[in-house]
Amino acid sequence: MEGQIVKILSNLYFVEDHLGKIHECRSRGKFRALNITPVVGDFVRFDEKENYILEIEKRKNVLIRPMVANIDQAFIVTSVKNPDFQDYLLDKLLTLMHYYHITPVICITKYDLLTKEEKKKIKPILKYYRTCGYSVVMNFHLFRIKRMFRGKTTVFTGQTGAGKSTLLNRLDASLHLETGEISLALGRGKHTTRHVELIHLFRGKVLDTPGFSSLELKDLTNEDIQDAFLEFSFYSCPFADCHHLNEKECEVKKQVNNGKILSSRYENYRRFMKEK
Secondary structure (H helix, E strand, O other), rough: EEEEEEEOOOOOOEEEOOOOOOOEEEOOHHHHHHHHHHEEOOOEEEEEOEEEEEEEEOOOEEEOOOOOOEEOEEEEEEEOOOOOOOOOHHHHHHHHHHHOOEEEEEEEEEEEOHHHHHHHHHHHHHHHHHHOOEEEEEEOHHHHHHHHHHHOOEEEOOOOOOOOOHHHHHHHHOOOOOOOEEEEEOOEEEEOOOOOOEEEEEEEEEOOOOOOOOOOOOOOOOOHHHHHHHHHOEEEOOOOOOOOOOOOHHHHHHHOOOOOOHHHHHHHHHHHHHOO
16 A cells, blocks of 8 residues: 655554555565665655555655755745744755755745844845745735645745744644744744654645754855856856856856845855865
């Protein structure tokens, strides 16, 4: 029988079949021998009588942290206040989503906590991301968000304390996902999501995942990072292999100086290239 892993607790894999029935399965020892780990989102073949996973179907993609597979889009939940807006983490997540062929959606939270002056500063930044081709939504655009779930498997990710579980609870109060308060001393939230689970929501599937604030780009090449900065492709450099770092007559660097390319984006790009 075929199904999809919707939750993992300890050594138990909860597999949903095409009728919506959940089967509590274990994995075969051969997966350990082959160094394969079944993850939430995996499409599998399983023995419904013995309750063992037999095969894991080819994955569209797999995220390492958290471990989830076959994702279509990612809501990058980004707080603009308490915790403050972190363009570095946002750009790093956007870079990773591009690498994994996952469509990112920037979802802004806590906008109502900003002062008028703070709103004036953040508005052009959000507009810039839109001009790059990214979808940017506010967490109070509930109807729009619900429509975006249809027919897709969506992962929620972003900075800890940004309000991922809170937003899901607002979308569907019956979820009763645990939320936590922000630590005022540290300026970040507590990890409240204890496990990864696939939820049917508004004609789509949603994965709520634990928040995290550190990511690595070690598997990405310089070209992968460069390609993820979509706005760079708007400009033509004199040299086809320009990395937009130390090259003379670089058109991208000129556009940064002219204010056409957001300076924080470019500085994050330089940091990513150095961190590899």
